[in-house]
Amino acid sequence: MVLCAVRRHLLKSSSSSSSCGAWARLLQRGCVYSSVHCLDQGEIREKLQAFPGGSVDLLKQESGIAVLTINYPSRMNAFSGSMMVDLEERVSQLESWIDCKGLIVQGASGTFCSGSDLSAVRAISNPQDGMKMCMFMQNALTRLLRLPLISVALVEGRALGGGAELTTACDFRLMASGSVIQFVHKHMGLVPGWGGAARLVRIVGSQNALKLLGGALKVDPELGLQIGLADGVLEVPRAEEGVGTLLQRAENWLSHYTNGAAPVVQAVKKVVLSGRELPLSEALRTEKDVFGTVWGGPANLQALASKSKHR
Numbered sequence: 004m005v006l007c008a009v010r011r012h013l014l015k016s017s018s019s020s021s022s023c024g025a026w027a028r029l030l031q032r033g034c035v036y037s038s039v040h041c042l043d044q045g046e047i048r049e050k051l052q053a054f055p056g057g058s059v060d061l062l063k064q065e066s067g068i069a070v071l072t073i074n075y076p077s078r079m080n081a082f083s084g085s086m087m088v089d090l091e092e093r094v095s096q097l098e099s100w101i102d103c104k105g106l107i108v109q110g111a112s113g114t115f116c117s118g119s120d121l122s123a124v125r126a127i128s129n130p131q132d133g134m135k136m137c138m139f140m141q142n143a144l145t146r147l148l149r150l151p152l153i154s155v156a157l158v159e160g161r162a163l164g165g166g167a168e169l170t171t172a173c174d175f176r177l178m179a180s181g182s183v184i185q186f187v188h189k190h191m192g193l194v195p196g197w198g199g200a201a202r203l204v205r206i207v208g209s210q211n212a213l214k215l216l217g218g219a220l221k222v223d224p225e226l227g228l229q230i231g232l233a234d235g236v237l238e239v240p241r242a243e244e245g246v247g248t249l250l251q252r253a254e255n256w257l258s259h260y261t262n263g264a265a266p267v268v269q270a271v272k273k274v275v276l277s278g279r280e281l282p283l284s285e286a287l288r289t290e291k292d293v294f295g296t297v298w299g300g301p302a303n304l305q306a307l308a309s310k311s312k313h314r
């Protein structure tokens with residue numbers, strides 16, 4: 004009886020929180036920039052579409068794990084303008100996927116992403132357009148990182164410039180043998196603008212971030228593991244080994260974190276994200292709200308009934 008009453012209370016508070024709680028506010032803030040910051044999403048989308056080429060493809064699987072592929076092999080998977088718009092649309096599709104649990108972000112044809120398409124960059128090299136592109140990509144990548152699923156960037160080949168920034172918009176990074184992550188911005192007379200510097204500092208600390216950006220250092224898997232930029236290293240399987248693809252290995256790695264019921268996996272991401280992004284009191288209130296969505300839920304009741312032991 005008491006348990007039921009507590010659960011009713013928590014469910015009530017968690018359902019009200021979905022509209023006005025700290026978590027909902029965090030999601031509403033998913034976009035860093037809006038019209039308040041003079042960002043006209045429609046206008047910038049139109050401008051970006053004028054630089055076509057390649058695609059960003061999304062495959063949603065029944066397992067609850069989706070695969071997002073940066074696909075422009077003839078330009079080493081550089082981001083054309085239309086691919087930036089594609090990315091934003093794929094993020095919107097993921098936001099409305101109720102059963103999502105995990106996401107693998109990869110590049111096509113054996114390499115990750117060589118940053119923004121330099122021919123588009125040359126055409127919009129004036130400061131106004133640069134700022135708009137920067138705000139558009141920060142919005143899209145912030146929403147990617149805040150998805151209620153566990154994401155991993157599968158880095159094969161090279162992740163350069165904006166490609167390196169994209170890896171930091173995932174929860175984890177897996178580096179294939181022989182791969183390199185390099186923030187080449189300084190060599191281009193730039194700094195990251197897609198949010199990559201702010202996220203990098205949170206991942207590797209400010210000292211390491213300063214070294215990576217200031218020296219435009221090449222991060223191989225060994226250095227990646229050492230400084231915490233990489234969460235794991237995968238050997239690229241040789242075709243004759245017949246042991247599955249690199250993507251299958253990444254799915255296997257990710258499944259350790261995405262096994263279980265979707266609402267529980269989503270709740271895990273939400274409490275970690277709010278702990279990372281919100282002030283402590285707000286994060287604690289969010290944790291209470293999220294707790295209320297899983298307490299007494301199907302997965303919780305099943306675990307209680309099975310009298311599971313955690314030896």
Ligand SMILES: CCC(=O)SCCNC(=O)CCNC(=O)[C@H](O)C(C)(C)COP(=O)(O)OP(=O)(O)OC[C@H]1O[C@@H](n2cnc3c(N)ncnc32)[C@H](O)[C@@H]1OP(=O)(O)O
Binds near residue numbers: 118119120163188196
């Ligand atoms: C947000 C800030 C940014 O992202 S600024 C952009 C940072 N990225 C770069 O500067 C990458 C420049 N590219 C390179 O360093 C090399 O092409 C890398 C990626 C190392 C590959 O070298 P390599 O294996 O020798 O191949 P390659 O140079 O022949 O390239 C194959 C074709 O791809 C193209 N490509 C490559 N990267 C880009 C890019 N970012 N934008 C536009 N095109 C790119 C190359 O131009 C080349 O094309 P093509 O075969 O000559 O027509």
